[in-house]
Amino acid sequence: MKIPVVENILNANDQIAEANRADFEAAGVFVLNLMASPGAGKTSFILATLDRLSPQLRPGVIEGDLASRIDADTIGARGVPVVQINTGGGCHLDAPMIRTALPELPLAQLDLLFIENVGNLVCPANFALGADRAVVIASVPEGHDKPYKYPGIFASADVVILNKIDLLDVFNFDLDYFRRGLEMVNPDVPCFYLSCRTGAGMSEWVAWLLSQLPAIRPQTLNK
């Protein structure tokens, strides 16, 4: 007797992620999946990026949290279309949650969609959402050993951000050690050192982001 084997527990999620991806492509919206520890500065990073985008580029945001709408309120105050997903205790966003949120966004009128995942340096890496780029944000106060201790999520990144770079000295953060760990798990991944608070390094990140967009080029960068 042949016993059927369920080959990949993520298949159902992956299939819906592909449907999301098709919808994003049809709408002409470029999508970032932002993953980080709690408090690494995901929302500040979205805001600091929004501040530096051309007014012609129309952004939207999906906020993922276990509970609360603190971040969605912050984003909404900027007049940016935003949807809050509360996972009700769940440790990551998944493709069906994104699918449920999409009708709440004016997708055809967006160019760039930020999806802020639940603060968690482990689980979000295992669930595709249909995004174009996986962005992993580390932050200086977390310490320079994170790529060694959380290799999975750093390996899954298309680009890595090191935030709160203005506090290197306060935390005795060893940049070389961090970078060696990152290169071990994800060689040649683009990495930007920046501070959302001071603005240091933001223009390099935004220039890279714009270079990834299919139709919009770095010259639309307005500051």
Next chain:
Amino acid sequence: MKIPVVENILNANDQIAEANRADFEAAGVFVLNLMASPGAGKTSFILATLDRLSPQLRPGVIEGDLASRIDADTIGARGVPVVQINTGGGCHLDAPMIRTALPELPLAQLDLLFIENVGNLVCPANFALGADRAVVIASVPEGHDKPYKYPGIFASADVVILNKIDLLDVFNFDLDYFRRGLEMVNPDVPCFYLSCRTGAGMSEWVAWLLSQLPAIRPQTLNK
């Protein structure tokens, strides 16, 4: 036809947690389950606590990480019995992992066992290990909104630590807002503000910890 229903997916874990708890009690060891975000300072907190314990009190440590033995090496350098558990990507410790690690520790010769969970402010709260106290460590750089955004783990805490208190001003951290959020999800939970780096607040925490131990009283505190 009556269809059997699996009532609680955690039952298997809970049963093994109870076996762990029985072993801890038989060995006369008091056990802390330390839970926090990546980089909140769990290992520094263990070290700073060890520094302030009487030499008569014999500690041990179980280190949980997805990968690496960085923390175990740091603890081991102090001459403290330590076991490293690598979850191989798993987002939390569970009771069977602890059970597997126990034979590697001289349990009967320990008074106090620190279990450092995987850095994750969501999943560890759902898996009992058999510990006597759940310790949740928040840190100032993560921001004052964490109890609102991650209510589950703060609700599960027997005691809450706010670490890196020397950096309140650097991060514009609103202590009242943090405390209100904490009281909303876990009224009357003991909470200690401290800095492992400067030592501020450590003596209050250690006095409380010693007050929880069944046989050892605060007068054994040696500094």
